[in-house]
Amino acid sequence: MDNKNEQDLRFLQLRFIGKILAGFTHEIKNHLAIVKESAGLMGDMIKMGKTAENESQYLEIIQSIEEQIERALVHFTYLNRFSHRMDTSLSTFNINESIEELTALLHRFANQKRIRIEKDFQKDLNPINSNPSMLQFLVFNFLEEAIAKLDKNSRIVVKTEVMNGSVAIRVIPEGNVLESDAEKVLCPPEITDYVIKMLNGNISRQGEGAVITLPVKAA
Amino acid sequence: MKQENIKVLVVDDEEDFANTLAQRLKLRDLKVDTAYDGEQALSKLKEMEHDVIVLDLKMPGMHGMEVLQEIKKDYPDIQVIVLTGHGTDKEEEEARRLGGFDFLQKPADIDTLERRIKAAFKEKCARTI
Numbered sequence: 267m268d269n270k271n272e273q274d275l276r277f278l279q280l281r282f283i284g285k286i287l288a289g290f291t292h293e294i295k296n297h298l299a300i301v302k303e304s305a306g307l308m309g310d311m312i313k314m315g316k317t318a319e320n321e322s323q324y325l326e327i328i329q330s331i332e333e334q335i336e337r338a339l340v341h342f343t344y345l346n347r348f349s350h351r352m353d354t355s356l357s358t359f360n361i362n363e364s365i366e367e368l369t370a371l372l373h374r375f376a377n378q379k380r381i382r383i384e385k386d387f388q389k390d391l392n393p394i395n396s397n398p399s400m401l402q403f404l405v406f407n408f409l410e411e412a413i414a415k416l417d418k419n420s421r422i423v424v425k426t427e428v429m430n431g432s433v434a435i436r437v438i439p440e441g442n443v444l445e446s447d448a449e450k451v452l453c454p455p456e457i458t459d460y461v462i463k464m465l466n467g468n469i470s471r472q473g474e475g476a477v478i479t480l481p482v483k484a485a
Numbered sequence: 486m487k488q489e490n491i492k493v494l495v496v497d498d499e500e501d502f503a504n505t506l507a508q509r510l511k512l513r514d515l516k517v518d519t520a521y522d523g524e525q526a527l528s529k530l531k532e533m534e535h536d537v538i539v540l541d542l543k544m545p546g547m548h549g550m551e552v553l554q555e556i557k558k559d560y561p562d563i564q565v566i567v568l569t570g571h572g573t574d575k576e577e578e579e580a581r582r583l584g585g586f587d588f589l590q591k592p593a594d595i596d597t598l599e600r601r602i603k604a605a606f607k608e609k610c611a612r613t614i
Binding site for chain 1: 499501502505506508509512543544545546548570571591592595
């Protein structure tokens with residue numbers, strides 16, 4: 267049974283990584299397209315002799331290029347951290363940071379349906395010792411399922427808090443559930459249960475949402 | 486054919502991209518307007534008919550394919566050039582099936598885009614004669 271779960275888990279993890287990369291490359295391609303058009307616009311203006319009288323416009327275009335590069339760098343930072351979370355199966359990490367990074371990388375998918383992912387993080391959470399990439403995988407699955415089921419213009423709240431000596435991560439979808447997608451399951455419960463067992467935690471499903479609890483093993 | 490008579494609508498949720506591309510096309514004497522999502526594009530078409538639409542696919546709210554379908558239903562002569570960063574062969578096939586004039590990858594070479602816009606306008610004129 268575990269062997270079958272392992273195989274399914276590998277497949278779903280690859281799917282997860284693929285989805286994160288697709289969102290990331292989409293984001294970066296857009297920034298690069300803006301940079302290319304902005305540089306092209308300056309080139310057009312120079313070729314057409316519109317230089318001195320358009321100094322302020324040049325400065326605006328340069329500022330826009332800088333902003334695009336800054337925005338792209340933020341995404342590169344998120345992807346870099348996301349990738350390094352897979353370096354080891356156990357590490358000490360900040361849950362809020364790991365979820366922040368995940369939601370940033372998933373923002374574009376949610377935005378396609380104008381779904382807002384809102385964070386309600388307990389600020390003073392201690393770092394925990396666990397498997398950060400597996401935790402991201404779990405949260406991703408509940409977020410992805412909520413995005414698939416919710417109607418346009420909904421919201422998903424992701425809340426973190428210390429609860430009875432554990433850390434709880436709540437994924438709370440808020441909005442109309444599309445009837446046709448109500449039964450949609452992208453990741454079978456036996457896989458999420460299998461993963462949470464590896465993390466010594468617990469999952470309780472509440473309506474369309476879920477609460478993941480992990481033991482606090484302070485570093 | 487006078488290029489300044491060609492009315493182009495650039496539809497893209499990346500506002501900076503839409504605005505910069507619009508400025509470049511305006512420098513080439515095209516009459517260019519922008520819309521930042523599908524709903525806005527359809528409402529702009531109700532206000533003023535455009536000749537050629539340069540349309541992104543992955544946008545919040547209405548997907549570009551839905552927008553293309555709506556445009557071709559209500560304004561069959563308007564020509565639509567899909568300009569997307571993530572076009573697959575399947576999407577290109579679908580866009581052409583829905584009546585799209587062309588399918589370009591973003592960022593496109595500006596001279597190529599200008600040529601395709603002119604060709605699309607020519608097609609529109611031929612259809613309306």
